[in-house]
Amino acid sequence: MSRADIAGVGVRVRRSWSLGLFAGEFTVTLRRWRTLALLAVLAAVPVLVGIAVKVESDGGSGGGSGGGDGGAGPAFMAQVTNNGLFLVFTALAATLPFFLPMAVGVVAGDAIAGEASAGTLRYLLVAPAGRTRLLLAKYVTTVAFCLLATLVVAVSALAVGALLFPLGDLTTISGTRITFGEGLARALLIALVVAASLLGVAALGLFVSTLTTSGIAAMATTVGLLTTVQIVDQIPQLHAIQPYLFPHYWLSFADLMREPVYWDDLQKNLGLQALYVAVFGSAAWARFTAKDITT
Template structure:
């Protein structure tokens, strides 16, 4: 069998056996579903076991620790930790009264830089890293198919995104509980909700923050299909992230700001209002879905037509 025949078996429709998907769609549906799940599980475990991934998670877990210690030291003499407000790092002003606010402050601090950079590294390395290591061709020889492999890679990146976000939130909650009091939560609207409701809000916010990075994950996966160098793909993804964030801060370009994927990232603060304010959150999630669809389709088109030689 020639190399072209071996690599060509990974078709765009996910069928790898001679005869295509139509010939065995009925009999192979169950085994293929199991194979897809097994492929995703294998990709996820491989990603989470890498030292680079563990190092990224350790850095993310350390950010709430540093914030908590800094606030504790600054307010240890009864001083104030800063000005008021409800968005971004201004959550820090509430930490001394309620350690649960360290979760919101840590997510606000990591979302603009640390979380997206970690996602960009993992997404950029998803396909290009396999090609660079010479393992991509062997993955396609197995009965995976290019479409299913790409979906498994994207699902892995999204799962890592959720894990990374939960690591930040869990670390912040633990540090907040140790260093500061816990109790009823005063919302941005000035009303008070119970600590249990506050925990539910924190969990909801963590999920929204993770979903806010779905567009970046798709962008990184697309970049990863364009090159055989994992380092180049990671650097390009992070570079694009920084460039778009800079564009989002230029007042003269305010007309395009609502279409840039980081524009609504901090809209999660609206979930601390009473009642919940969903407008900007929905705009954010819709924008992420659009980016995921566009760049996911571009990644699929590139990957399923790419000549795999490594």
């Protein structure tokens, strides 16, 4: 099968081909209006949150942001007025449950099924790259999009936070103080962890994408699955299966703001994402390399 087809091609050629395949895929993905619209929505969330917090803190008498209901709203909300860097964490906490995975689900769901429905998949396979390689390029593209989408949220939040609120040394949620530089480093680390948290959805979306030839169906299924899993994760009676649901430990990225960092849930989160990638990635491979491509 595919291995036999590429057997004669030199290693160097193959490697550069992979890179070229990935670069091409990534550019194509970024050129889509759909992708740009998703990124614009993601960039707008921190702006909205920032303005809302700013308006409320200016309007509220006494300057303090309503202390009584500290638990309401996304995490870190109470600290945003005092340090703009916290807007990065608030924005990531606000977008991680739905906006970010939805965007990733759209891109991942579109990866194979979109090509199939546009009738371009067979042309991609004419090139001597092999199906495994194409699938890998598609997944790497989706992973790159996970990182890009997270960074868009983080950078937008940092810009809005710097414009609207003071910056400076910050207090971790454990009550210790860290410098602004260390705070920035932690923000970057948090963005990476958030991007890694999306790998499971990306693999799930890619698998769904190999099942159908309709791009819309694959996107809708992935986003629908995401919502269903999120709901299941909220039902107390189902607590026995919740630790195995991919979004269960998503908000553990906040543990990076503890001093010392609390790694338990972070490790569980990353381990769970790796498991989902292994299961759905190999399932996507099994499906894609064995299926008849007719469009």
